[in-house]
Amino acid sequence: AFDVLVVGGGPAGAAAAIYAARKGIRTGVAAERFGGQVLDTLAIENFISVKHTEGPQLATALEQHVREYEVDIMNLQRATALKPAGADGLVEIVLENGASLKSRTVVVSTGARWRQMNVPGEEQYRNKGVAYCPHCDGPLFKGKRVAVVGGGNSGVEAAIDLAGIVTHVTLLEFDDKLRADEVLQKKLRSLANVTIITSALTQEVLGDGQKVNGLVYQDRIGGDAHRVELEGIFVQIGLLPNTEWLKDSVALSPRGEVIIDDRGQTSIPGVFAAGDCTTVPYKQIIIAMGAGSTAALSAFDHLIRTSVP
Numbered sequence: 001a002f003d004v005l006v007v008g009g010g011p012a013g014a015a016a017a018i019y020a021a022r023k024g025i026r027t028g029v030a031a032e033r034f035g036g037q038v039l040d041t042l043a044i045e046n047f048i049s050v051k052h053t054e055g056p057q058l059a060t061a062l063e064q065h066v067r068e069y070e071v072d073i074m075n076l077q078r079a080t081a082l083k084p085a086g087a088d089g090l091v092e093i094v095l096e097n098g099a100s101l102k103s104r105t106v107v108v109s110t111g112a113r114w115r116q117m118n119v120p121g122e123e124q125y126r127n128k129g130v131a132y133c134p135h136c137d138g139p140l141f142k143g144k145r146v147a148v149v150g151g152g153n154s155g156v157e158a159a160i161d162l163a164g165i166v167t168h169v170t171l172l173e174f175d176d177k178l179r180a181d182e183v184l185q186k187k188l189r190s191l192a193n194v195t196i197i198t199s200a201l202t203q204e205v206l207g208d209g210q211k212v213n214g215l216v217y218q219d220r221i222g223g224d225a226h227r228v229e230l231e232g233i234f235v236q237i238g239l240l241p242n243t244e245w246l247k248d249s250v251a252l253s254p255r256g257e258v259i260i261d262d263r264g265q266t267s268i269p270g271v272f273a274a275g276d277c278t279t280v281p282y283k284q285i286i287i288a289m290g291a292g293s294t295a296a297l298s299a300f301d302h303l304i305r306t307s308v309p
């Protein structure tokens with residue numbers, strides 16, 4: 001059995017594994033895809049002290065750093081259930097292949113995924129104008145025109161944020177009204193370079209083969225299609241935590257995020273969590289790494305206070 005078993009191999013999981021292994025305790029990482037969302041990212045310019053890197057490069061560096069330590073990396077392993085510790089004091093992680101891993105503590109760091117529009121062009125122009133994270137990619141569109149798809153809190157926050165950077169923002173909402181908090185809507189409406197379009201069904205992302213140059217939406221009331229000329233599209237229709245496998249065991253928020261306290265403790269003794277799969281505010285690489293470190297240190301603290309049965 002492990003002392004610390006990390007489930008998930010993104011920035012949070014890599015940080016947790018390194019912090020645990022540096023305590024000289026038996027550490028394992030089981031991950032479906034080591035590197036996580038970083039693998040899907042191109043330019044990264046807000047990883048403090050590194051002015052510019054690319055996702056795949058950072059993912060390789062994460063893995064190399066973890067491999068500096070005695071960590072059992074189990075890649076391509078998908079967890080399907082977590083069973084709280086019984087009399088043996090071991091938490092069990094059931095894998096899709098039927099095997100089980102046991103550990104005195106577990107750090108859950110299974111991350112999240114952005115909900116996609118699933119329209120033609122979205123996949124082709126991902127990272128070539130189609131973006132999901134305004135904190136990450138907003139500055140890349142300085143002086144350009146963008147759309148934000150989604151009129152909930154995250155979409156309206158993104159539109160307000162981007163309006164300060166880009167020349168023009170078109171906010172498209174499917175419903176006949178915005179769903180964001182009133183105070184955010186008021187702020188948005190006060191901005192001169194924002195156009196709000198409701199009852200708009202995004203139908204297609206257009207591009208020149210290299211990058212995005214437009215978007216087509218259908219007016220759900222009139223039925224006609226409209227084209228917006230732009231250089232960027234921020235999709236803000238939801239960030240889904242990868243926690244479906246925990247719904248019968250660990251307390252989750254209404255959005256499905258693992259509820260943690262400021263030490264990364266979940267509702268289950270010996271089970272900690274970190275990164276985008278949790279209730280942590282703001283989902284970013286550097287935040288996930290800090291949270292992974294916190295969770296591993298908390299797991300270590302738990303171990304030294306718990307005797308082996």
Ligand code: FAD
Nearest residue numbers: 008009010011012032033036037079111136275276284285
């Ligand atoms: P993730 O990176 O999501 O990693 C989750 C890990 O868990 C993966 O290894 C995954 O395979 C694994 N996993 C999931 N489910 C299971 C399961 N059931 N069993 C086993 N393993 C599982 N942030 C920035 O700070 N700067 C940026 O410039 C930036 N750009 C981004 C661009 C894009 C296109 C995207 C998608 C995200 C970007 N982000 C950026 C956000 C950043 O990538 C995330 O905040 C960060 O990766 C979260 O780390 P994490 O370890 O919590 O989760």
